[in-house]
Amino acid sequence: MEWEAVQDEFKRRKSIGRAYSGKSVFGAKIVCGDCGGFYGSKTWHSTDKYKTVIWQCNRKFKDNTCCKTPHITEDEIKARFLKVYNGLISDKEPFIKACKLIIDVLTDTEEIDREMSELLRELEVVTELIKKCIAENSSSAQDQEKYTERYNSYVDRYEKAKSRYDELEHQKENKLSKRKAIDRFISDLLKRDELLTEFDNCLWLTVADKVTVQSDGVLVFDFNDGTEIDG
Numbered sequence: 001m002e003w004e005a006v007q008d009e010f011k012r013r014k015s016i017g018r019a020y021s022g023k024s025v026f027g028a029k030i031v032c033g034d035c036g037g038f039y040g041s042k043t044w045h046s047t048d049k050y051k052t053v054i055w056q057c058n059r060k061f062k063d064n065t066c067c068k069t070p071h072i073t074e075d076e077i078k079a080r081f082l083k084v085y086n087g088l089i090s091d092k093e094p095f096i097k098a099c100k101l102i103i104d105v106l107t108d109t110e111e112i113d114r115e116m117s118e119l120l121r122e123l124e125v126v127t128e129l130i131k132k133c134i135a136e137n138s139s140s141a142q143d144q145e146k147y148t149e150r151y152n153s154y155v156d157r158y159e160k161a162k163s164r165y166d167e168l169e170h171q172k173e174n175k176l177s178k179r180k181a182i183d184r185f186i187s188d189l190l191k192r193d194e195l196l197t198e199f200d201n202c203l204w205l206t207v208a209d210k211v212t213v214q215s216d217g218v219l220v221f222d223f224n225d226g227t228e229i230d231g
Contacts (some may be wrong), residue, residue, distance in 0.1 A: 025201045026077060032057035033167045033214040034067035040070075068215040077211065077219070078199035080231040085207070086195045086219050087229070099186050106226065107179035112172045119165040126158040143178075181209075181224035 030039035056071035088095055133154060137147050147159040186205045196203075211231075212220040219231045 021026070025204055026055060026074065028170060029204075029208065029210050030055050030072075030077070031210050031212045032059070032067050032069045033212045034069050036060050037067075039072075039213065069213045070215075070217050072213060072219070079221050080138045081204065081208070081221065082196050082199060084231040085203075086231050089192050089195055092192075095227075096186055097190055099182060100228070103179065103182050106182070107175045109172050109175050112168050112175070114164060115193055116168050116172070119161050119168070122161045123158065123165065128163065129152045130158065145164070178224070181206075182226075185224045 028038055037057055037059045040058040041053055041055050044052045053074050054071045057067045057069055060067050135150050207223055209222040209224050221231050223228050
C-alpha cells in the first residue's frame with residue numbers, strides 16, 4: 001500500500017511538469033495561501049552548524065509579487081502534521097464512518113462510463129465514414145473540393161469526440177486514484193491505535209494531499225479524503 005502511494009505521488013509530480021522539481025517529500029505539497037504557487041526549499045547557513053532547511057513561496061520575490069505568507073521549517077511542518085494527524089487517531093471512529101459514507105459519491109464513475117461508451121460508438125461510426133469517403137474518392141471521379149470539405153468535416157467530428165473521450169478518461173483516472181487514496185487513508189487510520197511520536201515520510205505521502213500556508217502562519221492540511229484541518 002505504501003509502494004502504491006509513492007507511485008501515485010510520482011505520477012502526480014510528473015503531471016505537474018516544470019512547476020515541480022526536487023526529491024523532497026514536501027515537494028509540490030506546500031502551497032502559498034496568497035498566490036497559490038508552490039513553496040520551494042532553501043538552505044540557510046549551509047556551511048555551519050546552524051544549517052536549516054526552510055520552505056517559502058517560490059514567487060515571493062519574483063515578478064513584483066510580494067506574498068505575505070511566511071517561510072516555514074521542515075521541523076515545523078512535521079510537528080504540526082503530527083499534531084493534526086494524532087487528533088484524527090484519537091477520535092477516528094466517526095471520522096472513518098463519514099469517509100465511508102462519502103467515498104462512493106466522490107468517486108462514482110457511472111456517468112463518465114456512460115458518456116465514454118457513447119463516444120466510443122461515435123468514434124467507430126466516424127472512422128467508418130472516413131474510410132468510406134476515402135474509398136469512394138479513390139474508386140470514382142468526384143468533385144475534389146466537395147470531397148475535401150466532407151473529409152475534413154468527418155475528421156473534425158472525430159477529433160472533437162476523441163478530445164472529449166480523452167478528457168473523460170483523465171477524469172475517471174483521477175476519481176479512481178482518489179478512491180485508492182481514500183481507501184489507503186482509512187486503512188492507515190484503522191490500524192493505528194497509538195499516537196504518532198515521530199514523522200513518517202510514507203504516511204505523509206499516503207494521507208496528505210497538500211498543506212496551504214496562510215499569511216497569518218496557519219497551516220491548512222488537506223487530506224486525501226477531502227478533509228481540511230487547520231494546524
